[in-house]
Amino acid sequence: MHPFSYTKASDLEGALAAGRRGGRYIAGGTTLVDLMRESVERPGALVDISALPLGEITATAGGGLRIGALVSMAEAAADPKVRATFPVVSQALELSASAQLRNMATIGGNIMQRTRCAYFRDVTAPCNKREPGSGCAALEGFNRAHAILGGSDQCVATHPSDVAVAFAALEASVHLRGPDGEPSVAFADFLLRPGGTPDREHGLRPGELITAVELPALPRPLRSGYLKVRDRQSYEFALTSAAVALHIKGGVIREAKVAAGGVGTVPWKLSAVERHLIGERPSEALWAEAAERAADGARPLEHNRFKAELLKRTVERQLRIVGGSE
Amino acid sequence: MSRRAVGAPLSRVDGRLKVTGRATYAAEHDVKGVVYAVIVDSGIGRGRITGIDARDALARSGVLKVISHLNAPKLAYRPNAGSNNPEGSERLHVFQDDRVRFFGQPVAVVVATTLEAAQHAARLVEVRYAAEKPTTGLAGDRTNKPVTYARGDAEQALGSAEVRMEMTYRTARNHHNAMEPHATIARWNGHRLTVWDKTQWVNGTQEELAAVFGIPKESVCVISPFVGGAFGSGLRAWPHVTIAALAARETGRPVKLVLARRQQYFGTGYRPAYVYKVRLGSARQGRLIAMTHDIRAETSSYEDFQEGVLPTGQMLYSMPNVAQTYERVPLDVNTPLYMRGPGHATTSYIVESAMDELAHELGLDPIELRRRNEPDDDPATRRPFSTRRLRECYTVGAREFGWDRRNPKPRSTRDGDWLIGMGMAAGVYDTNRGAAQARVRLDARGSAVVEAASSDMGPGTYTSMTQVAADALGLDMRAVTCRLGDSIMPPTPPHGGSMTMASVGSAVQDGCDKLRRQAVALAVGDERSPLHGVDAGDVVAGDGRLHVKGDPTRGETYQQLLARNNRTHLETLGSFTPGESRFSMYAYNATFAEVAVDHRLGLVRIRRMLGVYDAGRIISPKLADSQAIGGMVGGIGAALLEHTVTDPRDGRIVNANLADYLVPVNADVPSLRAIYLDGDDREADPIGVKGLGEVVFTGVAPAIANAVFHATGRRVRELPITAEALL
Incomplete structure (x- = not known):
């Protein structure tokens, strides 16, 4: 150190x-x-910043929630409002890390956590994210855990967060505080794909601070949930994961919010899957057809070829779990 | 009659010390004036060091010294055939030349007055290399001289067999990953060296340090009272032990060196990766005729590490023809070492998977196939078995596990998204014993101290030795103190290979028997003793007293006896020396596993496991359960999770941390049950034990792999079995 x-x-x-x-x-x-x-x-x-007053979870007008940046993962997961309104968020949190880590780690920090790419974390390896221009050891190296979506020839590291996948699915916004006042950024725009600048991971500027994550009001009833697929049953980052929220009324899917984790350089919003679901009636066939689109555009690497298929199956499974199979 | 300690499910005598943090592990010894060493490890996998710039490091406040091959003194490195150094090859000499032999090899060490300064300065040492391309895969042509075994004519027998099968299995490299990191504190006092070390063998570390520094063994003292798990990684004195002692000598200060978790992956050994081809021939009704084993394993370029992968294939099943070839491929990696169930665990995975494949091929129940090939004597040596109760293991295991509920058809049982399967396998491990001594001292208060150099890496040696001594001396457990882990204590074999209970336990038994006899002799010869004139053979010990057998009222306490005779204490040296035996001695198990495999996501989850053990006498059932459960958990890891990944481009270990090298967590460990067949093995040792710590691991991975096949109908011939193999 x-x-x-x-x-x-x-x-x-x-x-x-x-x-x-x-x-x-x-x-x-x-x-x-x-x-x-x-x-x-x-x-x-x-x-x-742990003493700053950013530790509240408050309901917003219309039924959304504002989670302070310093709320711990454990507090957010246990919060009755979160559990009742957005089970996908509490589930994603509870499937993350370990109890000890969830007690310490905060919602703001969770979004900002850095990749688990082994080459990034080993200073003796080349890594464009850590040392721009040094090369990417993962592209031709051991890349089982790496992204099949959103990568570039500079970087294929995944964003490791689970709850960020739920945030992406729900189209949360990130509240900031900085020299320009208190801007709010759509979650989809906050985390950056690597492109040619993998060292730039987010839109925060020096002197800017995340103050809260806001989950929007969504039409009710809303069923939601998070599925995490991994080698061992706890305390491991996702091979694949799926955050799903569905608003089903009159037997028809009116709103679909779907994102995937473990597969993208950022939490991966599955808009094509969402579009396929809206206006349709839940069925096993629908889940399978929609999930077929989950890996659109995937560019697998040597050791993570299985992830494209696993992702589709993960999404299909979670659509069924959340949406049922009547 | 006093309660017997042996056989009682007692809690650990050192449990309170451990849970209150007062058990002192290697890095925790409070050595006055200690300074801190941090190793700089190589960032290339093969090549030469062309320069080391330590100026920035040395300029930091608190930094005392940077030692590398550029300034290290020449070390003696006397040949040492002991200390678990591999035969016929030479160990790594630290800081003696510019060669880099593997990624992570120590190339320098920084010593500073604080740990933080040493860690920071280690990052500031700039090492320049001329890198070469390392070789790390098993596919190459170059191998060390194969070890072979043959009986009968396997090739010919295979040619004429009714059923022939050929399979190639692969097993990943596994690391021990004990909780406690390897750590050494070294202090010189003139030419005398004291080392507090994480080791499974203080005597081995003592001899190795003496050899490395060219000093008499008597000048080296190694202290290791507590070891926080090791699984074999502490069976050798690794380079960091030498480095700590070297740094202490060069700085004139006591030096503490703790390996970072990452450094354990190349600073200590591992279970090597294997590619293992097996061919078998069988009669249609299930009698094995022949098996060939073509075995390839990793070793380092500088040492030829071998382990016992051959015996299982020779003796587990009866068959006339066996041919084995065991090749080690020298690679640009550090040297492997024994890891729980060494050799047998690897071969049991292959043989027991192959048996499962054959059972399926023949349409036979896997247990029935094994019964049909159960030998009456050792097929390799023709010696009788001291005890071999594998048939009972099968019977008890099948009954207790509900094997009859298993539909023999693969992929026949479903529970929602889960495919359910049951599998079983046999496991075997040598009944090892080694020469051991133990000192027993009984003081005037009637309390006893038992001392032996042995480590206790976690199986509960403190407790089990106390149990043996308490019964032999007729004392309450609380009146006996066991002291371990110091090279000034009576020597013992390595605390590995499941030989501590048999060897050290027998020495303790011997020492206590001698001491009790000494006390009895003193009493019966003492006119003032109530036992005066009684035949020594009629005096027994119990409840802290010596008394006439069958008449507890006639006798006296040890205190009374010693006080009256003005004796401050009685002391004996117990010993155990295993003799040549005409028996074949092994411990056995039958392990059963039920797994659930997600039919779409490829995830394997263990539902329950049962191990039935023929391990001789069980001294301490509660500790035995911990061993058995730990063995099964380790087997779950080997079967489903554990895989040290090497990047072939530069030899880097990619997942050198516990986030990426996966071991089972509690959620992966369901209901595990252990059953021990009653009985003992009197041919093995005086206390009748066969050893348990290793055999509980062998057979676990194949039981799981066979259950995965039964669940899915898919045979994965590679460990660990991961989702991608089952999609």
Whole structure:
């Protein structure tokens, strides 16, 4: 670990000022400290924001929810409002990490967590994300865990979060606070695909801070849920995952929100699947047909070829679990 | 009559120490003035070091020294055929030349007054290399001299067999991944070296350090009272142990060196990957005629590591013709080492999978096929078995597991999205024993101390030795203290290969028997003793007293006896030396597994498992259950999860951490049950045990793999079995 300074911000203005001076925000520290130990992250100054008043979950007008950036994963998962309104969110959280990590890690930090790509996390390997221009060891290396969607010739690292997949599906927005006031960014625009700049992972600028994630009001009744497919039954990142929310009325699917995890360089919104579902009546055949579109555009690598098929089956399964099979 | 400790399901005597954090592990010893060492490991897989720039590192505050081949003294590296160093090859000499032999090889060490300074400075050491392309795969042509075995004429027998099958299986490299990281604290006092180390064999580490530094064995003291799991990784003194001692000598300070989790993957050994081709010939009614085994395994370029992959194929089943070839492929990797159930575990996966394939081919029940090939004596040596109760294991296991509910047709049982399957396999492991000694001392308060150099890496050696001693001395468990893990104590064999209970336990038994006899002799010869004149053979010990057999009222306590005779203590040295035996000695199991496989997603989940063990006498049933459960959990890992991945481009281990190298978590471990056949093995050792820690692992992976086949109808011939193989 490289030496760094540490300060604890007592209010938002102080945190923003420290951020503008180049300070790196730390909340739960469950990803940043790990990476600092491996010298992957070498911040000169840490600004602890854990004392800021961003720890509330509030209902918005119309039935949405606003989850403060410093709400822990455990708190968000256990929150009765979250559980009642968006089971897909609480399920995604509960299937993440371990109980100890969920107690420490925050919602804002979860979105900002960095990839689990083994080459990114090993400073002796080339990695364009860690060291732009050094090359990508994963493209021709061991890439079982890597993305089949949204990759570039510079980077194929997956975004590791589960709850971000639920956020992507639900079309959440990210509330920021910074020099330009309090902008709100659509979740789909917040996390960036690698393209030619895999080191740029999000739209946050220095001195900007996530204050909350807002889940929009969606028509009710809304059934939702999260399925995570992985080698072992707990404490592992997803091989594939699917977040599904369906508004079914009069026997017809009126709204469909679907996204996939473990397969994309960012949480992967499955718009083609959604479009196929809307206006249709739930059936086994429909789930299968819709899921056939889940891997559209996939570019598998040597060790993750199975993921395209596994993704389709994951989505099909979760559509059935959420939508039923009448 | 006092309650017997042996055979009682007692809790660990050191349990409270462990759960309260007062058991002192290697890195936790409080050595005054200690400084910290962090290894710089190679970033290439093969080549030469062309330069090392340590200026930035040395400029940091607190940094005392950077040692590499550029400034390290020449070390003696006397030949040492012991210490589990592989025969006929030479171990890695640290910092003695510019060659890089594998990715992660130590190329320098930074010593600093704080751990943080040492870690930071280690990142600042710049090493330049002339890299060469490493070879890390098993496919190459070059192999070390094969070890072969043959009986009968397997080729000819295969040619005429009614049923012939040929299969190639692959098993992944597995790492031990114990909870406690490897760690060493080294301190010199003149020419004397004291080392607090995570080791399964203080005597082996002592001899290796003496050889490396060219000093007498007596000048080295190795202390290792507690080991937080090892599974075999502590059976050798790895380079970091030498580096800690070297750094201590070069800085004149005690040095603590803890390997990072990542460094365990190339700083210690592993179970090598195998490619294993088996051909078998059988009669249509299920009698095996021949089997050939073509075995390939990883080893390093500098050491020829071998393990016992041959015996299972020679002795598990009766057949006239066997041919085996065991090749090791020298690669640009670090040297493998024994890992739980070494050799047998690998071969049991192959042989027991092949038997399952044959049973399916013949339409026979897998247990029935095994019964038809059960030998009456050892087919390899023609020696009688000391005990071999595999048939009973099958009977008990089938009954308790509900094997009769299994529909023999693969892919015949379904539960929603899950395909359900049941599989079984046999497991075997050598009944190993080694020469051991134990000192027993009884003091004037009637308390006993038992001492032996042996480690306790977790099986509960402190507890089981206390049980043996308590019964032999007629003392309560609380009156006996067991001390382990110090090279000044009486020597013991490696704490591995399932030989500690048999070997050290027998030495403890011997020492306690001698001590009890000494006390009895003192009593019967003492006119003031109530036992005076009684025939020594009629005196027994119990409840802290010596008394006439059948008459507990006539006797006295140890305290009374010693006080009256002005003796501060009695002391004996117990020993056990295994002799040549005319018997073939192994421990056995039958393991049963029920799995569920998601028919669309390819996920395998264990539903329940049962192990039935023929392991001789069980000294400590509660500890035995921990061993059996741990063995099954390890087997679940090997079958479904564990796979050390090497990047062939530069030899890097890609998943050198516990997030990417998957071991089972609690959620993967369902109902596991262990049954031990009552009885003992008096040919093996005086206390009748056959060893348990290894045999509980062998047979687990094939039972699971066979259950996966039964569930899905799909035979995956590679471990671990992952989703992609089942999609």
